Amino acid sequence: MYNNQIRTVNVTRYVTPLREGGSLPAIAEADDEFLYVIKFRGAGQGVKALIADLIGAEVARTLGLKVPELVFACLDEGFGRTEPDEEIQDLLKASVGLNLGVHYLSGAITYDPAVTKIDAKLASKIVWLDCLLTNVDRTSRNTNMLMWHHELWLIDHGASLYFHHSWQNWEEQAKRPFVQVKDHVLLPQASELETVDKEFRALLTPEIIQGIVALIPDNWLITEEETAEARRAVYAEFLITRIATSETFVKEAQHARKAVI
Structure with a gap:
């Protein structure tokens, strides 16, 4: 829950x-x-x-x-x-x-991979997360990560879930690998993706996903074509399907990593 x-x-x-x-x-x-x-x-x-x-x-x-x-x-x-x-x-x-x-994290500084090294487990967790969310915006050009009180904080996931800009073939898109992972700033350190995959699949149950999606305000979802509940259901099913088939995006990330290390 x-x-x-x-x-x-x-x-x-x-x-x-x-x-x-x-x-x-x-x-x-x-x-x-x-x-x-x-x-x-x-x-x-x-x-x-x-x-x-x-x-x-x-x-x-x-x-x-x-x-x-x-x-x-x-x-x-x-x-x-x-x-x-x-x-x-x-x-x-x-x-x-x-x-x-x-x-607002006052005093936080942008994460710089040349200055701060992230351990393999944490890097793998963030890469897995971004593959799940299809987040194209965690590159060396724009990391969307901050260092605050010597800890790494994630910000701005607004470029994620890009399927919802067209809504076409979302079932098919849910099962696709995330090819843009090749540009992920933490990919070289992400050597523990299989371990993380097992842990995160156990944590992200359908009930948890439905609870997160339930937080979206109705008036952010309602369109002339669909109700809020119909749209909410698509977000939940997209993520639930993607988690169930995570082996696909994990393999793509591992393949991409071999090309950059």
């Missing part, structure tokens, strides 16, 4: 945009007086990037990997009216309602 709950906070102050992200996330303060990196529903990829980030972070958390706390960040209709930057003001107007907030 999955029992993690996600808190809801109200955004009270826009602090600064993070312009290195194409979707223009921002650091903002909430009514609990903490700072969060806010991913906005009105940005380019819309709620799909938020859904991927939520699922990815909660799967990682279940597997014992370190991810910052997630919150649902509520944006009031009047928020941002005084924002002088028109692009940001338009983004805030389009993002009224629930957005996704990630606890």
Whole structure:
């Protein structure tokens, strides 16, 4: 049974945009007086990037990997009216309602593989996770990992689960290897994929996956064609199928690793 709950906070102050992200996330303060990196529903990829980030972070958390706390960040209709930057003001107007907030790790630095070496077991865990999620965004160019208090933290899974941008042949896509693993920044160290595969398959039961997917707000899922429950079921089945056939993506990762070591 999955029992993690996600808190809801109200955004009270826009602090600064993070312009290195194409979707223009921002650091903002909430009514609990903490700072969060806010991913906005009105940005380019819309709620799909938020859904991927939520699922990815909660799967990682279940597997014992370190991810910052997630919150649902509520944006009031009047928020941002005084924002002088028109692009940001338009983004805030389009993002009224629930957005996704990630606890801001003050003082964290971007993981640099040339500076910090990750042990084989941890590297294997992260590579396995990203193969499951089809996360294309953990490369040497953009690691999406932070060092904070001498520990490795995973951030930004918004580029994961790319099947949901088309919804075509998702059953077939669930069983495919993840060929982009060849570019994964931690692949050279990931020598324990078979061991990790056994451990993680036991942890990620269908009930756990369904519990994680149940966290997605209904209004992030509803479309003109489908109900929230129908969409939620596809996410759950995609992940459950992928876990059941994980041998496929593990073999692809092992094959890719031989080519880079």
